[in-house]
Amino acid sequence: MAALKDLIDHADGAVGFTGAGISTESGVPDFRSPDSPWMKNKPIPFDLFLKSEEARREAWRRKFTMDDLYRGARPSRGHLALASLVEAGRMPGIITQNIDGLHQASGVPTDQVIELHGNGTYATCLSCGIRYGLDWVRSRFEDAGDAPVCEACGGIVKSATISFGQAMPEAAMRKALKLTLSCDVFLVVGSSLVVYPAASLPLMAKENGARLVIINREPTPLDDAADLVIHAEIGQVLSEFAPH
Structure with a gap:
């Protein structure tokens, strides 16, 4: 995982973008797994x-x-790793598609978590x-x-x-877009990247000059556009950034 560490270590501002995959280690089921x-x-x-x-x-x-x-779910190693990056000032915010509140539970201040859904x-x-x-x-x-x-x-x-058919939160979308266009590394963690408009943000970041990193167990539609793709367990990949 040296390439990932090098990208994060040299980033002026890395933005996290998380989906259901970061929470499965916490016991929160995702939408697309069998059964x-x-x-x-x-x-x-x-x-x-x-x-x-x-x-x-x-x-x-x-x-x-x-x-x-999933009552009693606790933040995963992935959550704790991103929280550590936020606390260290290396990640100004996290954009999430998740609704479980585990980023806040991991210690990320509420105003640095943008909840699109x-x-x-x-x-x-x-x-x-x-x-x-x-x-x-x-x-x-x-x-x-x-x-x-x-x-x-x-x-x-x-x-x-945000239910199916309900309008996306305008303030959250504006804040997410601003963060997306200000970063130099856009780190996708555990998202299948098939739900729009949220899934449009990684390409916006890439087209604006950011390095795009995707960590997900399964391939995504944007893998070919990414600078680095890691198909592995999220907790294992990000554990080196978590507090020890």
Whole structure:
């Protein structure tokens, strides 16, 4: 892994871009593995969630089923390695497609984690924006059997994730684009690079002059464009950057 270390050591600003693969070592299932539990508990599309009380109940049932599968998940070696790079000032931020909050749990400040697909560790009211803890949501869901509504305005309460069909968070996208165009190494970790618009960022970085590095267990559509591709276990590859 000498080539990777050399690229990181000589970078003025390396940006991390993470997908589900960085969290599998933590016990969080990814979407595309055979028999993935996500296939049995697919997120409800946003338009259906808005239209149907029954769909909202089912969305919360699936949400809590998945949460129970990886309750207690802790940051992986990959998370800890990137957190170490952020702490050392060598990585100004991490762009993530993940919703598990494990980058923050690894010690990365919240303002240095850009969550393109939201965060599944809390909920918000879609009308007034009030934030709710999942324990509050779950107690009301299990006690009444209904999807909870906002105590302040009566609006629909939803997990703070970006569902299929829901608009991408504009502020996060702007911040991600700014970070992408300011780096000289763009480090993709554990992303299949098939979900857009997030998957457009690595090529933007490359076209802007950054070195593109992809670490993923399986090949990706952008491997041919990368300066360095490593098909291996993420924790093993990044362990040399983790605190010892």
